[in-house]
Every structure is written in structure tokens, then in C-alpha cells.
Amino acid sequence: MSRVGNNPVSIPEGVEVKVENGLVTVKGPKGELTQQVEDCVQVKVEDGNINFSRISEAKDHKAKHGLYRSLVNNMVVGVTEGYKTEQELIGVGYKADNQGQLLELNVGYSHSIFMQIPDEVKVTTETVKGQPPKITLESVDKQLIGQVAAKIRSFRKPEPFKGKGIKFVGEQLRRKAGKSAAK
Numbered sequence: 472m473s474r475v476g477n478n479p480v481s482i483p484e485g486v487e488v489k490v491e492n493g494l495v496t497v498k499g500p501k502g503e504l505t506q507q508v509e510d511c512v513q514v515k516v517e518d519g520n521i522n523f524s525r526i527s528e529a530k531d532h533k534a535k536h537g538l539y540r541s542l543v544n545n546m547v548v549g550v551t552e553g554y555k556t557e558q559e560l561i562g563v564g565y566k567a568d569n570q571g572q573l574l575e576l577n578v579g580y581s582h583s584i585f586m587q588i589p590d591e592v593k594v595t596t597e598t599v600k601g602q603p604p605k606i607t608l609e610s611v612d613k614q615l616i617g618q619v620a621a622k623i624r625s626f627r628k629p630e631p632f633k634g635k636g637i638k639f640v641g642e643q644l645r646r647k648a649g650k651s652a653a654k
Contacts, residue, residue, distance in 0.1 A: 476512075476536030479520035480544045483551050488521060490514045495521075495543055499550025502591075502611040506546060512539045521547075549611035556620045559603040562627075562635040567596040567604045574606070578627040578637065586626075592619050605640070 482488055486499040495514055496505045508514055511532040515522045521543060525536040548554075560567055566577040574594055576584040588594045592610040599605075606623060610616040620639070629636035631647040638644065 474537075476523050476525070476533075476540045478540065479522050480540065480547055482516070482519050482521060482547065486547060486551060488516050488547075490516060495546070497543070497546040497550050499547070499611075501550050501553050504546040504550060504612060506539070506542050508539050508543075509535060512536055514539070514543070545613045549613055553609060553611050554613050554616050555607065555609045556616055557608075557640040558606045558620060558623060558637055559640055560606070560627075560637055561603050561629065565604060565627075565635075566598070567606050569594050569596045574623070576623070576626060576637075579635070584626050586623065588619060589615060592616055606637075 483499075486497065489496045489498075493508045493510060494505060495508055496503065511526055511529075512535055513524050513526065515524075523536060523540045523543075525532045560576075560578060562579055564577065565579065566575075568575045569588075572588045572590060572594065574586045574588055574596070576586070578584065588608075591612055592608055592615060595607045595609075597605045597607065608616050608620055610619075624637045624639075627636045629638045629642075629644050631645055632649055634644055634646060
């Protein structure tokens with residue numbers, strides 16, 4: 472039984488939802504997103520809500536029932552409020568800079584890392600004296616912003632001994648004790 476899939480998604484004011492041939496299109500003040508929905512889940516727009524129902528009680532259909540409800544809910548939130556993620560570069564000499572959609576990272580390697588950010592994601596970098604450099608990503612697509620943030624983090628994951636690396640703001644790192652001196 473899918474508890475998530477049974478909850479309707481409410482449509483806020485200013486958001487337009489269309490369902491045609493299994494393609495859900497959500498248009499709002501911040502942009503437009505589309506999602507293909509398989510035939511095992513039926514989507515209906517009624518009374519300012521989006522309702523989801525499955526055609527059978529098969530395990531796969533139950534899983535997709537909740538999945539598509541969550542994806543469409545993320546689309547509605549994205550086109551109204553948008554998504555934002557912030558990352559910090561912890562380490563001596565670590566820098567981040569961007570020219571438009573090209574992000575340049577100096578994270579302790581002998582060379583700079585250049586990453587082309589997709590046009591759907593807005594990237595800004597901020598360097599304040601006495602604080603670690605910050606990278607801020609904003610987008611209407613939750614999946615895309617998460618994928619870009621994970622790729623940036625993969626260039627230098629935080630290590631557990633000194634905590635150096637690229638981490639999300641507010642993330643708690645598990646720290647380890649170093650070697651103890653032999654006696």
C-alpha cells in the first residue's frame with residue numbers, strides 16, 4: 472500500500488498543470504517542467520489537486536505510484552519556490568570562481584578544475600575574508616540541482632581526519648582521531 476501515492480498534490484495559485492498521453496507538464500512563475508508517467512499510474516487533475524491512482528496491486532505498480540507522486544510534487548514546488556543548495560570549500564588555498572556558467576575550482580590539485588554548469592542551474596560563488604568560499608546553486612529542477620551538486624562534491628569529498636574538502640552548508644561530518652604516538 473502506497474501511503475505517499477494516495478496523498479493528492481495541491482496546485483498553488485499561478486501554476487498550470489496539463490496531463491496528455493502520460494506526459495505531465497507543470498508551468499509556473501519560475502519555469503516549466505515535464506515528466507513522463509508510465510501507464511501503470513493514472514494522473515487526474517480535479518478541484519485544484521492532482522490525484523494519482525494505480526491500475527493494480529503489483530509490487531512494481533505500488534512503488535511507481537509513490538514515485539510519480541513525489542516527482543510531480545517536486546515539480547510543483549520547483550516552479551513556485553525553486554530549489555537552492557549551498558556548498559563550502561574547506562581547506563587552505565581552496566577557491567571557487569565562476570564566469571557565467573563556467574565554474575572554476577582550485578581544491579588542492581596541481582591544476583584548476585573547470586566545470587560547465589547546465590543552463591537550467593544558476594550558479595554563484597562568494598568569497599568572504601575569514602570564511603570558506605561558498606558555491607550557491609539555484610534551479611527549478613530538484614533532480615538536476617542534486618546531480619550538479621553531487622558532481623561538484625565528487626571533485627574533493629570531505630575527508631574524515633582534517634575535514635578538508637567540499638561539503639554542504641550545515642552538513643555534519645564524522646571525524647576520526649588520527650594516529651596516536653607509539654610509546
